[in-house]
Amino acid sequence: MDKKQLILFLSGIALSAILAWILSITGIWQLVIIAGFAAGVLNYSMGWGCLSGGVGVFIGWGGIVLNGIINNNPAALLDAFGSIMGLTGIAWVFYILIVMFGFLFGVLGGALGGGIIRLIVPKTREK
Amino acid sequence: MGKIDKKILINVIIVGVVTAGIVTAFSIPLGVIPALGNILFPGKGIWKIPGEVPEYEELEVFNLENDVTVIRDNWGVPHIYAKSEADLAFALGYVHAQDRFFQMDMGRREVQGRLAEVLADFAPGVEEYDKFNLALGMKYWSEKTAEYAMELQDNGTIDFMDDWVKYADGVNYYLNTHKNEKPLEYYLLGFNPEPWDIVDSFSYTAFMSSMLILQFSDLSRYSEYMAFEAAGYEEWYAEKYNNIHYGQRPIVPEYGDYSSPPVPPSTPVEVPEENFELALGFTEFLNAIGDLPYQKDLLTREFTHGSNNWVVDGTKTTTGKPILANDMHLAWNSPGIWYEAHLVCENTGLNTYGFTVAGVPIPIVAHNAHIAWGFTNAGMDVMDFYFYDTINDTHYVYDGTPTAFTTIDYEVKIKGKEPEQFTLRETVHGPVVSDLTYGGFSAEDFGLENGVLATQWTLYNVTNTFRALYGFNHATNLAEFDEASKFFDVPGQNIVYADVDGNIQIRPTARVPIRDDTGIDPWNTGNGTMPYNGSAGQGDWIGFVPFEDLPVSTNPSQNYLVSANQVSVGPDYAVTKGYHLQPYGYADGYRARRINEALEAKGPGTIDIDFMKDLHFDVVDTSAAAFTPVILAELDNAYPSKSTEIQEIYDILDGWDYEMDKDEVAPTIFRAWRDYMYQATYGDESSEYGISAYPDLNLLEYIVYENATSHWFDDVTTTPKVENLTDCVVKAVDYALDYLTDVYDSADPTTWRWGEIHKGAAPDLLGIGVGYVGPFELSGSGYTVTPSGISMRTYYTSTSDFRPSTHGASQRYIVDLSNMNNSISVIPSGQRAIQSSRHYSDQLIELFLQGLYHEQWFTNIPSNFPTTAVESEIYFVGGH
Structure with a gap:
């Protein structure tokens, strides 16, 4: 990885993390794909894009989860939810699953962003 | 497009499909599993549900007259300070919604037959329960009561309905400003809160009332009577139901006591053959009701839907002023049914602290600066059943005359299904309940050729209880409280009272129907205790016991008053007043016995708050105190030389103080013995003749103490041997020991901890x-x-x-x-x-x-509220 790619990679992480946090305010969690997508576009690569997006959303959602744990006791709600499935006292499993799914959505968004930009930009250059 | 582009395109398509699939999977509900993404992922669900209310909020509200301050204390109890009662109600609505909206929502849905609309996934068949509730008329009569209340407001009889409207405004203000903060249950069930309406508040009153007065015992008593008749033991029914005053200490002490011998069995009467078929039908009907969600408990519960309240006057207290205590016994839930609140109105001087029901804009049980009150359930029979011959689907016979059913059409919405149309048929008395069980209950099931069963109860009408509650909260003395009590019509309650002037009082009150029992069948014990033949015009309600004739005790010479769901009045009441207020439906009096004994034993100037606390948490079982000496005596009789096992049990019980302490083993032994003693005494009759329920425990106590050779002790399945008290006691001990050895997996009685x-x-x-x-x-x-x-x-x-x-x-x-x-x-x-x-x-x-x-x-002054007890504040800015 050259220096430029590294900067883009890290910028993608930062961008997707910030976007993941901002987009969560809308209440539409599906928009998190956009956060990863942005990282992919920035990286101009499906590979680096998915990694950058994944890590970024992981950090963004991780921050939200951490903030929630500190300020809002979501463990009780997760335990209540888990008890429907006969599972209690496993809020920490939910925390891990949530940030891992955040990582996954970032990866998918990043791959899409990196791929689509590669499809669009070469065409533009040919013109 | 070049070679590389094609490869990327394929990859993008694959990733796109995978992304769409995963996102969709987390966005849609799968069966009873809700859309997981909406619950778990940041941006929604659990991340938006506020665990706590904000520490400080300042809200500008355009329809408030003046500013309102809400201080929540360390237990989250709101203390609301307003200038007008309308503003007070608005703020109460806001905090109710903030803390309890899902509970409010479920309560109104239950009354209004709207549970299936949101719960059908989780509770299949709940639509039948919706129909049942619709048929009981609570929705209909809640709406009528709301209309009636508004009429009273319009004609100037009352002036507080604006407060109820403002309460709904407060609820809706919260809902509108916190749409993304709905409780977890809404995510799980996949629906959104709907606005609150004033009718919903009246619905909740109906919900509370139905919980306390709905009962089907007229039918089970009838079936039981016929079972005894069929066996040729008709006098046993009378004995079972007429003797149960043994040990009772009436709530109102002025009408004599039950120390005299029990009422002798009545003279046997001839019963027509068709009655037996009808009895079987009622039993089947009860079984079908038991299949409805939430109804089984109603038919089988122990008498824990009771309550205690008591009051002592100033002669007994250390302060020289009364002390009042109350604990109402209801279902435990999370959250519980009660929500504490303190309401202070500067303009009217209202200053009341008490227990509200979220959804109702006024405390139900409370004290203000002048008076205090509390409730226990009075158990008056305010629900009757009528059976009729029908002519066709639209007509039945009432009092010998063909009469058309009236009908109300309902639509029951069911989540994930087409709505069900439901037509409720009504007779002159009330709803046809036999249409209601799963799939309907056919006439043949009743043993009637083309017959139906309908019910009439006091909740099937408009109610004035909301006026009583308003009056209670505003009363400043006994006269004002009494005036308000006249409006308390449902549910029947024993209302205990005390004031700062030193008065104490207890008043069992309700709208108690007077039945026209002229011409009823000779087998019918009357007074609404058995279903009536509606086609013969029997048992019509011809009025209600006048308020002035309802029992009341004010400042009694005994200096205290107690109610714990025991019998309301002594035998003199029926003689002097001419009304049979409460034929059945009361507890067998052991709690009341304990409280009476405890208060009676205290001398002048000795009772304080700590004593009352101890009595609230008292766990001495007076039934154990009554029966344990009998167990010991009969074991002595039966075993001059006891086995090690029996001796061990004997010693444990002998040294017991009758406290049902969770860490002791004697309560376990006694409780097991009690159940097996019941079974040894009545189980044979139950299986042989079809007794639907065992008699109250105090009848067992009566025969144990007064009639050791009672026929009940004889096992009717083992002729010719005639068993007696000793046989039953020993048999129950043996069974209990075997049972406990089994369930505790230990023959060592010292391991049988009650708390386990x-x-x-x-x-x-x-x-x-x-x-x-x-x-x-x-x-x-x-x-x-x-x-x-x-x-x-x-x-x-x-x-x-x-x-x-x-x-x-x-x-x-x-x-x-x-x-x-x-x-x-x-x-x-x-x-x-x-x-x-x-x-x-x-x-x-x-x-x-x-x-x-x-x-x-x-x-009553917010600035005097101790800062250490303040947890959060809401400041509503009004006056716009």
């Missing part, structure tokens, strides 16, 4: 475990002042088979009329129905189960 099987729990409202609190070990029993009831089924084989009690004291409070600031209270849950809140179950865990209470901070 006697537990409690507070289930969530949905009953699916979303916030279930418990189980926790409990002291007490169904017969102690601290109530709780478990079933001890004979088929249990392990301690883990025992289900926790989910009924008990739903609140406790003690009011010191010498200084209201000394008053204390507690609820067995918490104020806030959000699982992640510290107030979800804090009072249950930290206070209730520890035998503690919290202070009420009863100040």
Whole structure:
């Protein structure tokens, strides 16, 4: 990885993390794909894009989860939810699953962003 | 497009499809599993549900007259200070919605037959329960009561309906400004809160009333009567039901006592053959009702839907002023039914602290600066059944005349299904309940050729109870309180009262129907105790017992008053007043016995708040005190030389103080013995003749003490041997020991701890475990002042088979009329129905189960509120 790619990679992480946090305010969690997508576009690569997006959303959602744990006791709600499935006292499993799914959505968004930009930009250059 | 582009395109398509698939999977509900993404992922669900209310909020509200201050104390109890009562109601609506909206929503849905609309996934068949509730008329009559209240407002009879409207405004203001903060249950069920309406508040009153007065015992008594008739033991019915005053201490002491011998059995009467078929039909009907969701408990519960209240006057207290105590026994849930609130209105001087029901804009049980009151269920029979011949689907015979059913059409919405249309048929008396069980209950099932069964109850009408509650909260003396009591029509309650002037009072009150029993069949015990033949015009309600004739005791010479659901009046009441107020439906009096004994034993100037606390949490079982000496005596009779096993049991019981302590083993032995003693005494008649329920425990006590050779002790399945008291006691001991050895997996009685099987729990409202609190070990029993009831089924084989009690004291409070600031209270849950809140179950865990209470901070000036007790504040800016 050259220096430029590294900067883009890290910028993608930062961008997707910030976007993941901002987009969560809308209440539409599906928009998190956009956060990863942005990282992919920035990286101009499906590979680096998915990694950058994944890590970024992981950090963004991780921050939200951490903030929630500190300020809002979501463990009780997760335990209540888990008890429907006969599972209690496993809020920490939910925390891990949530940030891992955040990582996954970032990866998918990043791959899409990196791929689509590669499809669009070469065409533009040919013109 | 070049080669590389094509490869990328394929990859993008693959990733796009995978992304769409995963996102969709988390966005849509799958069966009963809700859309997981909406619950779990940041941006929605649990991340938006506020565990706690904000520490400080300032809200500009355009339809408030003036500013309103809400201070929540350390237990999350709101203390609301406003200039007008309308503003006060607005703020109460806001905090109710903030803390309890899902509970409010479920309550109104239950009354209005709208549970299936949101719960059909979780509770299949719940639409039948919706129909049942619609048929009971609670929705219809809630709407009518709301209309009636508005008419009273319009014609100037009352002036507080604006407050109820403002309350709904407050609820809706919260809902509109917090759409993304709905409780977890809404995500799980996949629907959104709907606005609150004034009718919903009246619905909740109906919900409470139905919980307390709905009963089907007329039908079971009838079936039982016929069972005894068929067996040729008609006098046994009379004995079972007429003797049950044994040991009773009436609530109102002025009408004599039941120390005289029990009423002798009535003369047997001829019963027509068709009655037996009808009895079988009623039994089948009851079984079908039991299949409805939530109704089984109603038919089988122990008498824990009771309550205690008592009051002592100033001669007995250390302060010279009365002290009043109350604990109402209802289902335990998380959240509990009660929500504490303190309401202060500067303009009117209202200053009341008490127990509200979220959804109703006024405290139900409370004290203000002048008076205090409390409730127990009075158990008056205000629900009757009528059976009729029908001519066709549209007509039936009433009083010998063809009469058309009236009908009401309802639509029951069912989540995920087409709505069901439902036509309720009504007779002159009320709804045809035989149409209601699963798939309808056919006429043939009743043994009637083309017959139906209808019910009439006092809730099938408009109610004035809301006026009584308003009057109670505003009363400043006994006369004003009495005036308000006239409006208290449903549910029947024993209302205990005390004031700062030193008065104490108790008043069993309700709208009690007077039946026209002229010409009823000779087998019918009358007074609404059995179903009436409606086609013959029997049992019409011809009026209600006048308020002036209802019993009341004011400042009695005994200096205290007690109600614990025991019989309301002594035998002189029917003689002097001419009304049979309460033929059945009362508890067998063991809790009342204990409280009476405890208060009676205290001399002048000795009772204080601490004594009242101890009595609230008292776990002495007076039934154990009555029966244990009999067990010991009969074991002595039966075993001049006892085995080691029997001797061990004997010694444990002999040294017992009758406290149902969770850490002791004697309560376990006694409780098992009691159930087996019941079975040894009545089980044979039950199976042989079809007795639907065992007699009350005090009848067993009566025959144990007064008639050791009673026919009940004879096992009717083992002729010619005639068993006696000793046989039954010993048999019950033997069975109990075998049973406990089995369930505890130990023959060592010192390991049979009561708390291991006697537990409690507070289930969530949905009953699916979303916030279930418990189980926790409990002291007490169904017969102690601290109530709780478990079933001890004979088929249990392990301690883990025992289900926790989910009924008990739903609140406790003690009011010191010498200084209201000394008053204390507690609820067995918490104020806030959000699982992640510290107030979800804090009072249950930290206070209730520890035998503690919290202070009420009863100040009418917000600036005097101790800062250390302030947890959060809301400041509504009004006057726009």
